[in-house]
Amino acid sequence: MLGxxxxxxxxxxxxxxxxxxxxxxGFGMHREAADGALRAGAHCLTLGNHAWHHKDIYVxxxxxxxxxxxxxxxxxxxxxPGVGWRSFDVKTAHGTERLTVVNLLGRxxxxxxxxxxRAMDTLLERDDLGSVFVDFHAEATSEKQGLARYxxxxxxxxxxTHTHVPTADTRILPGGxxxxxxxxxxxxxESIIGSDPHGPIERFVTERPHRYGAADGPxxxxxxxxxxxxxxxxxxxxxxxxxxx
Numbered sequence: 001m002l003g004x005x006x007x008x009x010x011x012x013x014x015x016x017x018x019x020x021x022x023x024x025x026g027f028g029m030h031r032e033a034a035d036g037a038l039r040a041g042a043h044c045l046t047l048g049n050h051a052w053h054h055k056d057i058y059v060x061x062x063x064x065x066x067x068x069x070x071x072x073x074x075x076x077x078x079x080x081p082g083v084g085w086r087s088f089d090v091k092t093a094h095g096t097e098r099l100t101v102v103n104l105l106g107r108x109x110x111x112x113x114x115x116x117x118r119a120m121d122t123l124l125e126r127d128d129l130g131s132v133f134v135d136f137h138a139e140a141t142s143e144k145q146g147l148a149r150y151x152x153x154x155x156x157x158x159x160x161t162h163t164h165v166p167t168a169d170t171r172i173l174p175g176g177x178x179x180x181x182x183x184x185x186x187x188x189x190e191s192i193i194g195s196d197p198h199g200p201i202e203r204f205v206t207e208r209p210h211r212y213g214a215a216d217g218p219x220x221x222x223x224x225x226x227x228x229x230x231x232x233x234x235x236x237x238x239x240x241x242x243x244x245x
Contacts, residue, residue, distance in 0.1 A: 001186050001219035005241055006040040013225065014092045016041055017101055019135055019161040021048035022185070026194060026214065028053030034060055034067055044086065046103040047071045048137035048162055049110060057081075072105040072137065073123065074114040085123060087130065098130025099228075102155075104147070106138020106162070117150055124154055131156040131231045138162055141181045145169075148179040156228045157236070159183050164193035166222045166238060176232030184222025189242050191215035218243035 006016070023033035028050040037045060051057060051071045060067040061082035073084025085102040102123065104116040116136070124132070132155035138144050139162060148158035153175025160167070166184030173179055187194040191214075192201075199212040220242040227235035 001221055001243070003036050003040045005221050006037075006042070009223075009239075010041045015043050015088065015090045015099060017044045017046060017133065017135065018042040019046045019048065019137070019183070021046075021050055021137060021161065022164075022187075022194065024054055026212070028057065029060075029069075030054040030056040031060060034069070038067075043088065043090075044068045044070060044101045046101065046135040046137075046161075048103070049105060070101050070103040070135075072103050072113065074104055074116045074119040076114045084119075085129075087128070097228075098128075100129040100132045102132060102134045104134060104136050104138075106136065106140060106143045108138065108140035108143045110139050116147060120147075120151060120155075124151075131228045133226070133228075134158045136160050141167070141169075144181045145179070148173060148177060152177040153232075156231055156233050157226045159224050159226070166240065168238075170224070170236055170238050172233050172236055176234075178224075178226045178228075178233035178236040180224050180236065180238065183224045184240070186221045187219060188215035188217055189220045190217045218245050 018037050020029040024030040058081055061069055070086050071082040085100055087100045090097050090099045105113045134155055136144055136147055136158055144160040151158055152173040155177055157178040159180050160182045163182045164185040167181040170180045195212040196215040199210045202210040223239045225237045225239055226233055
């Protein structure tokens with residue numbers, strides 16, 4: 001779905017960030033998924049709580065020139081492979097602009113990681129970041145809203161990922177930060193967050209584990225367009241495309 005539809009959006013965007021957290025069979029990212037997203041037009045690949053699911057990722061992170069990957073910033077181990085933020089020189093109609101993409105993990109209902117609020121405070125002490133775009137991979141809407149409010153006026157955008165379902169809280173906060181709690185997912189339309197409905201329903205009914213498999217049929221692509229000028233958002237719009245059956 002990404003490979004067939006994302007190229008048509010290239011003319012509408014100077015820079016495309018794709019969260020790849022579930023791109024490899026529902027868990028993490030491997031080389032095949034990364035190559036496909038880059039061929040489709042992605043400029044930056046972000047991750048999340050399944051970042052280390054495939055061994056490929058360790059090799060890909062070493063090839064920074066080919067694979068512009070940003071994994072979550074707030075891992076406590078200083079030896080964690082890869083980088084939690086990356087700056088790009090983006091060519092626009094008005095010239096070349098600097099954009100920094102940051103990936104963060106939430107802590108509510110998720111694994112233990114460093115405080116994402118404090119991690120951003122430390123990063124924003126730098127003066128060479130340009131406009132800052134944050135992909136906040138988190139479960140709780142309240143935590144996503146809290147981070148966006150906390151960073152309002154200091155970053156251009158805080159866009160949430162992880163829960164697969166696009167939210168209807170798209171807005172620009174008073175300080176000029178664009179926000180949406182979840183951008184939504186790319187995957188099977190007739191599904192339960194990507195899975196064939198049979199598996200999740202059986203688990204809910206029986207209260208026992210059941211194998212999940214990807215659903216078949218038409219797919220959907222969800223995303224967010226953010227217009228940024230001088231480090232602040234001046235526009236934000238939800239995007240959704242569903243294939244015909």
